Amino acid sequence: MKRYRGYLIDLDGTLFRGTELIPGALSFIEKLAGANIPFLYLTNNSSRPPEQVAEKLRGFGFPAEPDQVYTSALATAQYLKEEMDSPSVFVIGEEGLKRAIREAGICINEEQPEAVVVGIDRQFTYEKMKRACLAIRNGATLIGTNADRALPTEEGLLPGSGSLSIGIAAASGVEPLFIGKPEPIIMKYALEKLGTSPEETLVVGDNLETDILAGIRGGMDTLLVFSGITTHEMANKSRIRATYYLDSLRDWSI
The missing domain is CATH 3.40.50.1000 (HAD superfamily/HAD-like)
Structure with missing residues (x-):
């Protein structure tokens, strides 16, 4: 081996x-x-920043420091900064994604975004989908943190962030660029x-x-x-x- x-x-x-x-x-x-x-x-999973992921891992007994954690949120922020020259973005997601984007020096702008970024969002609403679709039809790039349709938990398989991106893609007529x-x-x-x-x-x-x-x-x-x-x-x-x-x-x- x-x-x-x-x-x-x-x-x-x-x-x-x-x-x-x-x-x-x-x-x-x-x-x-x-x-x-x-x-x-x-x-x-884009919902938590590295510090929280490492804390959860340590709770199980794993040796884990924030610097040992790399998430789709961090990769998405890195891509926005390096490949899209830090566009203003509308974010559908939780704190891990929003924090990664802010710490990369990228402006979160809900009014006239150049990109719509979609991660797991357990507070997802029709209003968020509507605003995302309007921005995309106005020229914003659609970016998904990842295409996972399901997330394994102790309850079973729950909807993943990919299911949200795919729904927005269907409503806007634009396929997402996935990062994860x-x-x-x-x-x-x-x-x-x-x-x-x-x-x-x-x-x-x-x-x-x-x-x-x-x-x-x-x-x-x-x-x-x-x-x-x-x-x-x-x-x-x-x-x-x-x-x-x-x-x-x-x-x-x-």
Whole structure:
């Protein structure tokens, strides 16, 4: 088995489900930390800033600092700053996304935005959709933090931010540009932060269509764990193939 110098690790469905720790996940992270192998917690969830994500991880017992967390919100803010020259934006999302955009020096402007940015928003309303659609039809670019239609929790699969972006796309007639997994944009930024090359980095996740496809598109090997979205049956039927498959992360040797 190939040894890797860096890891990009999904959270929801891979390390925990909502408030439930997934068996084997803690020992896996402790092995990496004990061997001084660099890793990032890489999540499509844009709702929380890195400090809160790290705090939640530490609550489960994981070693986690804010600098080890990279979110779709951070990647979206980085993209807006580097590729769109910091446009004014209308944001549909929660504090993690809004804070990332503000800290990147980008103006949040609800009146005449140059871009509409959509993340998970548990206070989503028809009014927000209306304002987004009007802005898009007036020329604003539609950007989604990620295309995840479902979010694994202890309650089951709940609507993800991708479902909001897709709804706005249907209403406005404009397809969104997605930043998070499985798009290569977030993987490029995450690798830059981690400091490893694609060839020496392993992507770990529970979702073939986001985590694993993101790794493939980024030129990285992948490990699919059957603890979240993807079942054995789904994996057998899918054209997307991971490099490795495991029922539990406790069985992975670094």
